[in-house]
Amino acid sequence: MAVxxxxxxxxxxxxxxxxxxxxxxxxxxVVFIGCFAAGCEAGLGYLFFDGFRWLDRxxxxxxxxxxxxxxxxxxxxxxxxxxSSMVTAYTTMFRSRExxxxxxQPVSINAIVVYKFVHTAALSSWAYFLVIIPxxxxxxxxxxxxxxxxxxxxxxxxxxxxLCAGIGCALAMIWLxxxxxxxxxxxxxxxVISGGLAAWLTTGRDxxxxxxxxxxxxxxxxxxxxxxxxxxxxxxxxxxxxMSLCGTQWGRGLMFGGVLLSSALMIVICVEWFGSKxxxxxxxxxxxxxxxxxxRAPLFKGxxxxxxxxxxxxxxxxxxxxxxxxxxxMQWSQALVFFGLxxxxxxxxxxxxxxxxxxxxxxxxxxxxVSSVASVVCSLGSRFIYPQLSLEGQEFWLxxxxxxxxxxxxxxxxxxxxxxxxxxxxxxxVLSAVKLGTTPAxxxxxxxxxxxxxxxxxxxxxxxxxxxxxxxxxxxxxxVSGFGGTLNLVLSLVFMLAAILPFAAIFQGYTLDRxxxxxxxxxxxxxxxxxxxxxxxxxxVPLRLGIRALQTREF
Amino acid sequence: xxxxxxxxxxxxDLVAVDDLCLEIPPGEIFCFLGPNGAxxxxxxxxxxxxxxxxxxxARIGGFDIEKNPLEAKRLIGYIPDLPFxxxxxxxxxxxxxIGDLYDIPRTALDNELERSFKFFGLWDYRHVLVKDxxxxxxQRLIYCATFLHAPRVLFVDEPLTGLDPYTIRLLxxxxxSKARAGMTVFLTTHIxxxxxxxxxxxxxxxxxxxxxxxxxxxxRQQWGGRNLEDVFLRxxxxxxxxxxxxxxx
Numbered sequence: 001m002a003v004x005x006x007x008x009x010x011x012x013x014x015x016x017x018x019x020x021x022x023x024x025x026x027x028x029x030v031v032f033i034g035c036f037a038a039g040c041e042a043g044l045g046y047l048f049f050d051g052f053r054w055l056d057r058x059x060x061x062x063x064x065x066x067x068x069x070x071x072x073x074x075x076x077x078x079x080x081x082x083x084s085s086m087v088t089a090y091t092t093m094f095r096s097r098e099x100x101x102x103x104x105q106p107v108s109i110n111a112i113v114v115y116k117f118v119h120t121a122a123l124s125s126w127a128y129f130l131v132i133i134p135x136x137x138x139x140x141x142x143x144x145x146x147x148x149x150x151x152x153x154x155x156x157x158x159x160x161x162x163l164c165a166g167i168g169c170a171l172a173m174i175w176l177x178x179x180x181x182x183x184x185x186x187x188x189x190x191x192v193i194s195g196g197l198a199a200w201l202t203t204g205r206d207x208x209x210x211x212x213x214x215x216x217x218x219x220x221x222x223x224x225x226x227x228x229x230x231x232x233x234x235x236x237x238x239x240x241x242x243m244s245l246c247g248t249q250w251g252r253g254l255m256f257g258g259v260l261l262s263s264a265l266m267i268v269i270c271v272e273w274f275g276s277k278x279x280x281x282x283x284x285x286x287x288x289x290x291x292x293x294x295x296r297a298p299l300f301k302g303x304x305x306x307x308x309x310x311x312x313x314x315x316x317x318x319x320x321x322x323x324x325x326x327x328x329x330m331q332w333s334q335a336l337v338f339f340g341l342x343x344x345x346x347x348x349x350x351x352x353x354x355x356x357x358x359x360x361x362x363x364x365x366x367x368x369x370v371s372s373v374a375s376v377v378c379s380l381g382s383r384f385i386y387p388q389l390s391l392e393g394q395e396f397w398l399x400x401x402x403x404x405x406x407x408x409x410x411x412x413x414x415x416x417x418x419x420x421x422x423x424x425x426x427x428x429x430v431l432s433a434v435k436l437g438t439t440p441a442x443x444x445x446x447x448x449x450x451x452x453x454x455x456x457x458x459x460x461x462x463x464x465x466x467x468x469x470x471x472x473x474x475x476x477x478x479x480v481s482g483f484g485g486t487l488n489l490v491l492s493l494v495f496m497l498a499a500i501l502p503f504a505a506i507f508q509g510y511t512l513d514r515x516x517x518x519x520x521x522x523x524x525x526x527x528x529x530x531x532x533x534x535x536x537x538x539x540x541v542p543l544r545l546g547i548r549a550l551q552t553r554e555f
Numbered sequence: 556x557x558x559x560x561x562x563x564x565x566x567x568d569l570v571a572v573d574d575l576c577l578e579i580p581p582g583e584i585f586c587f588l589g590p591n592g593a594x595x596x597x598x599x600x601x602x603x604x605x606x607x608x609x610x611x612x613a614r615i616g617g618f619d620i621e622k623n624p625l626e627a628k629r630l631i632g633y634i635p636d637l638p639f640x641x642x643x644x645x646x647x648x649x650x651x652x653i654g655d656l657y658d659i660p661r662t663a664l665d666n667e668l669e670r671s672f673k674f675f676g677l678w679d680y681r682h683v684l685v686k687d688x689x690x691x692x693x694q695r696l697i698y699c700a701t702f703l704h705a706p707r708v709l710f711v712d713e714p715l716t717g718l719d720p721y722t723i724r725l726l727x728x729x730x731x732s733k734a735r736a737g738m739t740v741f742l743t744t745h746i747x748x749x750x751x752x753x754x755x756x757x758x759x760x761x762x763x764x765x766x767x768x769x770x771x772x773x774x775r776q777q778w779g780g781r782n783l784e785d786v787f788l789r790x791x792x793x794x795x796x797x798x799x800x801x802x803x804x
Contacts, residue, residue, distance in 0.1 A: 006655030101639040
């Protein structure tokens with residue numbers, strides 16, 4: 001118990017010291033992040049509020065949906081929390097150097113597991129609260145509910161959070177303890193995917209056939225509704241508990257609250273017990289795993305022959321960067337997840353019947369989709385392209401002494417980033433426009449916008465990365481969160497808006513018959529010139545500044 | 556104080572520690588030498604309970620590190636080559652946290668804080684965040700916090716990495732005085748002069764096997780050479796590099 005309280009006192013002190021660290025950050029960064037978060041919250045709140053009003057306008061069916069939307073909302077958040085806790089548990093429990101430190105102290109495994117579990121729950125919950133606050137406020141405004149509604153939601157959220165984080169932590173421990181590694185991993189995943197497909201093919205198609213007609217219709221219209229409203233699901237307890245307490249059905253509300261709380265306490269006990277049995281083994285398995293396996297053949301062994309047309313210094317840089325990228329799962333896995341989710345969504349636009357929307361909505365969807373691709377490009381540029389020069393770190397002298405020029409180094413990094421981002425972003429933008437069945441002009445504009453954003457983001461990130469070079473910092477997150485990193489993200493987002501908004505307005509005006517054909521053409525020409533101009537400036541100027549900064553720098 | 560019996564550790568096909576047997580009495584400074592990848596750090600990690608041995612046992616102060624880990628860890632102080640510190644705590648907060656972990660009473664902790672911080676030259680830095688301390692100051696803080704619970708066995712992996720001559724002298728004298736007071740010190744290093752300076756006994760490990768054990772004088776007598784460096788190079792000579800054999804001709 002003394003150890004647990006020592007660990008939590010230490011965490012409190014760390015949280016308290018965050019004030020000191022915040023004072024050391026640039027004011028620009030703090031203000032920008034604050035404004036951005038407030039803007040996001042306000043935007044989300046407005047979207048939720050408008051959604052509730054839209055459902056209300058649908059009549060009886062809409063009202064029925066609003067009642068059940070809570071359960072679906074918490075089911076979605078619950079799944080997000082479980083996945084997020086699994087990922088966070090991997091880093092906080094198994095990859096953290098603190099765990100190794102604690103293992104060498106007289107701290108029991110149970111205490112480490114509980115402490116790390118609380119850390120995991122806290123770290124994975126910020127997004128949960130960021131989403132829940134505008135949703136609850138929008139619903140409270142829409143129903144003109146009392147303040148108590150927010151209080152009950154907050155009180156119910158805590159055990160729900162613990163429950164989901166507990167499931168996530170337990171799944172992470174199971175995964176790391178028993179999922180095969182090495183030569184059996186491929187076979188294992190083949191079996192899992194085959195089993196999943198077989199289960200989906202045999203049971204997934206007639207899942208909503210039972211129950212009342214209304215339930216059936218609702219479940220057909222909104223996927224997951226049946227599952228979310230199942231009486232054994234925590235999402236159902238949350239929704240029913242909050243609704244009952246707001247409707248002053250105290251007994252029913254407290255019963256659901258009690259079920260949720262007891263389940264959360266139960267999961268804490270289970271995680272502690274389970275952790276005491278498997279955590280040490282799982283941790284040892286991670287520590288002894290990949291670092292001990294000898295590397296096989298060099299990556300891209302044959303690629304240097306293919307790159308033979310390049311100058312030898314450029315070829316060396318390209319190969320080094322490619323190998324580093326492939327061996328850093330943090331980089332490619334995030335890119336894969338972001339772009340993979342977008343590709344999945346765009347590929348299913350027809351299944352979601354978005355192709356049947358009116359031209360105005362389809363037009364809006366095209367530009368929203370281009371914006372989502374551009375946002376991902378901005379975040380990847382900010383997170384991975386911007387710090388790549390700084391991450392050369394203490395070894396930068398290798399490049400400085402090499403018979404090459406800083407100009408070639410920067411341009412090589414720019415071209416390599418561009419060759420990675422352009423094909424994916426342009427393909428996604430075109431896929432979205434084609435699936436929505438828009439005009440060829442809209443398809444071409446989508447592709448041009450994606451290309452321009454990729455160009456500008458690569459130019460800005462590479463150039464500013466050289467201007468604000470920080471060779472002492474080894475932590476990419478710290479490099480990104482500095483003044484230069486924040487400026488890069490702000491400029492990338494400003495470029496994105498400056499590029500997309502004019503085209504979106506012109507197409508929207510044309511769809512709503514506010515422009516004639518010739519007016520539309522000349523507006524499109526003007527916007528294209530604007531796009532070419534800002535793309536050239538945003539790409540070339542930072543690169544020139546970066547080259548000049550590196551050429552005049554002393555290492 | 557440290558009793559190692561037939562200790563082995565395998566990572567897949569790689570044998571990192573191979574049938575290691577060793578007894579280290581209280582108050583001895585034992586220096587563990589070996590080339591990179593010989594198994595020094597793996598041995599230390601097994602002895603402090605971070606790794607489980609594939610075979611054999613290790614006892615600290617009579618407690619089996621596998622069967623009674625908490626009792627054994629109460630006797631241990633461990634300083635790895637790259638020690639972990641909480642960067643968002645101040646030096647004093649970090650020290651107090653370690654005191655809390657070992658359940659040291661508050662008054663004793665406050666007394667020890669002043670005495671220890673003044674001894675290590677940390678008193679003026681007690682309210683500075685650990686992330687803002689230089690490498691040398693951090694290292695002093697680690698030693699300061701490790702000695703807080705008066706461990707009976709100290710494991711140190713590469714103790715002098717990146718330290719200035721003043722701190723090196725401070726640490727060497729400290730380790731010797733602690734050993735004379737009864738603490739067992741088990742350290743690994745590549746600085747052979749350090750072993751010659753402070754070690755009571757030295758062990759040389761190569762490919763996981765203990766290939767030599769004794770005082771520096773005994774090792775020189777047994778294997779020849781002017782100093783420990785000659786002995787070390789002769790025993791661990793890498794035929795591909797042709798260093799040890801050439802020097803010892």
